[in-house]
Amino acid sequence: MKTTLLTIACCISLASWGQSIREANKLFFKYEYERSTEMFAEIAREMPLPLEEYKRLGYGYYITGDFKNCLPISDSLLKTPKVEPFFYFMNGEANFGVGNYDKARVSYLKYQSLDNEYDVKHKIASCDLVTSEIPADIVRNRLLEGNNAKANITGEKYLDQGVIEFSEVGQDSTGSFVTASKINDAELVLARPFVRINNEPTIITLDEEFRDAAITSFTLNETTSEVWVTVARPLSREPIDMVPHLYKGIFDQSTLSIRELQPWKYSGYEDTTSCAHGALNSEGNQLIFSKVGPKTNGADLYMSQLNGGTWTKPTPLSKFNTDADEMYPIFLDDSLFSFSSDGLPGFGGLDVYKSKITADGFGEIEHVLSPVNGPRDEFNFQYYSDSTARYTSNRKGGAGDDDMYFIEYVIEREVIEVEKPDSSEFFAFVNSFEVPIFYFEFDKYNLNDSLDKLPQLITFLNNNKQSRIVIEGHTDKRGSKKYNLKLSEKRAMALKEALVKKGIAADQIDTVGIGYSQPLNDCGWCSEKMHAQNRYARIKLIAK
Template identity: 25%
Template structure:
């Protein structure tokens, strides 16, 4: 992201020293942050075979601070190939640059070296969380992301909501009030632009936001009060003339403007600005009593930190307060945003991420910040991702210089992918609803995530992430547990996943047919046969287990045939089948005294297939069955 480096100027300053007349010229441009011009000269010198630690540092830094980390990787590689001692910060920068080209294996090696050569918190964080990439991968898929139609070939970033409109920053030439090229970017100075936003989040054609706000210098990163009458925004140190520090460098400041008589005016700079450092990228708390911002003012933890300051009214403000080491690192933290549900979102290259600037979130609880969490993919990429804002409809905007964009920085829109699993727990056989069933959610590696109980309607639900596979398991007393997989979902929605449980404990009384109660398949026999089919043995074992578990149960085995053959033949055949079934059970350890058997022939058909009725073989087979009736319980 070129803007965060070239406009906010977050980074360390380096002193150049003469090599040749060309290097002298490049060093002067480098020291004035004109990195693009400096790169052109440095690369010509390098192409002629000149090698030095200073040259490769400055070439790497020029690309690094200009947000082109894929190119800085080349020159930092050359730097380390010299095998000379360098400041530990270069291990970190090279690691970040390697991440931008997704060489995470080597990036982690240099982060390890960085940690071994410094006491920096960034190195310690890596040492404690070397599997951070796996964690980011696990947390990915919560958002859907797409490019907007307002991007240009230039820098477009920093969206803010303004009623039913959005206001954003751009260095485009079309619509610009002034045509003035910035030395640091070789693009126009940035202006604020405005577009309508309809109920379907369709963005209208951008227009220049205001002739009174936009000047011939940089304006960016606005934030508006809910009533739309006050705005805070970032601008170069310029009111009626350009302000500079002692080294003739113009930094950035936060300004306030009010809307009156249909135009923006009464532009004042905030009292905690300073000519010698940058203050920018304001954001308001939900109650609009606190202003958050980023600054490289002295006394911070790193290149830029996030601060907050109370808004007292009457253009009075408290003292800026650093958010502390939970949020800020020795790296760069910027672009704060406070959501409607009191979450701080911000961009950082100091916390562990995918490369460049990543977006993080930290919940604000009792005025304290929770440990920042990486928003993962697709919000974050190997390049710079920043200026994240979200509304109460769980959609918002993101800025990024990731691959596949149109310009240098592009604006993306996103929605939070909200997926819910819901369903009913029922009896497999009776379809009866089963309230108070325990339902457990697992990830694809069968790690337990959440547990609930089905309600009085036997319903359960889980809120889950999109693009991930899950398993849901249900269990209830007197039932076998059952489990179903839930495939990854690509879009928000509610998906039904019903689970049926098979009963394993049943109330038994006299007259009960165990074949029905225990869902035992009918004991079928081949035509004119009475020997037990191998396929029936599994079901008979269920009867045997029940009789072993309940030693006082006495059972009557009743066998039936189809209507083919004569009544007499069928009566004899069914009796043989009943006796054959009984003998099988006796052979498996059940006392003969507990069993009786009888054949009923074709006298108790269960379908239409009587004599003279044409039926299929399958229909006839339904009548060739056995029953197991409980006749005594003691």
């Protein structure tokens, strides 16, 4: 009787674990890797997993960036007969991820001898280079608010109000959107664009016909309100619609909506390719995007130019393209461009690279220093001032599948040496001098602030002709870098002209336009009051 009961209990237990395995497999094939990996790991603690599920457990650790747990599984899989070559690649990635670069090189070389699906030449080179790069000097690097258990992706700056973000929303079987708390049970999960204004996300709406569409990029011509977005329809019956394509529409800022959305001239439909992640420069005459098709090596970067009101046929950017993937282009300003690649030497997965924009095209490719780049995927890198940036990563330790990060760099400022005459009156003024600040209206450079705060400075400069002042002009973040530099120079000159009228010699005054690179309020999402704090000119004293 006891044996019978034990047999029944064992059968019930096996049936229960069998059900758990089926549920874990279901999650795995829905790309819910984190949840499926947790279930496989729980089962593995109680009983040996079948070989295929054991491989999925290892792959789950690999794809979620848990290289520490992936490594022993991949080591054991390499000892099984006729193991697929991919697991040598996975073992190389796991060793690379935990810092075993010599072992990673061995696994990459073995994979290279067995298969060529992945080009690992750059990974082998990365094993040699990764130890030589010095991390960036930073103040902080942190997760941004607003990340959740799904994908959260940071995008381009949005006009004068904030930034574009992409978050996943869920739909039930009727096509209705579900609340955030029920997204894990949704029948369909789609990425949609949001605008984050004053730290509050607001969804950008589309016409009803795009209810089933995933939107994963947004680039705007601020002058014409033309917008390019990436559209994919995962439920379409037409395979061509299921992959991403570039669409063009009109963005209505007042309603935060996109209307008249249609495939762009070079959307990918015209040559049966997939096109995504469009990035428009500030002049509105260059559009760079990633393209996948019969003539590309993985995803390649292409550029189209606006010539006489017509977009030219896109051509590949051979300077950046490799045999692997180049994706997520972004114009950082008028002089810098970033993209992500897994085909160049780096730290693993997609790494962020940048290149200066010159009169002749693009400059040398620079690898963005850690901690931005790491062993997982990093993309959509975007500067917000000379010392801050945002980017997206699926690295371990985040809140969800993809997460948004904020980084602040240490910026070295020029120190002006001050030579002080032996005068108690001179010292008294210099030691008590407070840098005066003058504020300006939006997009204006006429001086409204009173100069009443400056009589002592005027007297001091008239009595000390070797001393001088430097007037710095500043702007808020709205507008292109080139425009803001000119506007800030005009603000500095306006203050200089006012001071000259007050009796200060013109040759005692230097002016410089700073633009937006030194905001008094380094706000990620600025209210109008915050913007006003950054529209200023200030006076620095060089006492001699």
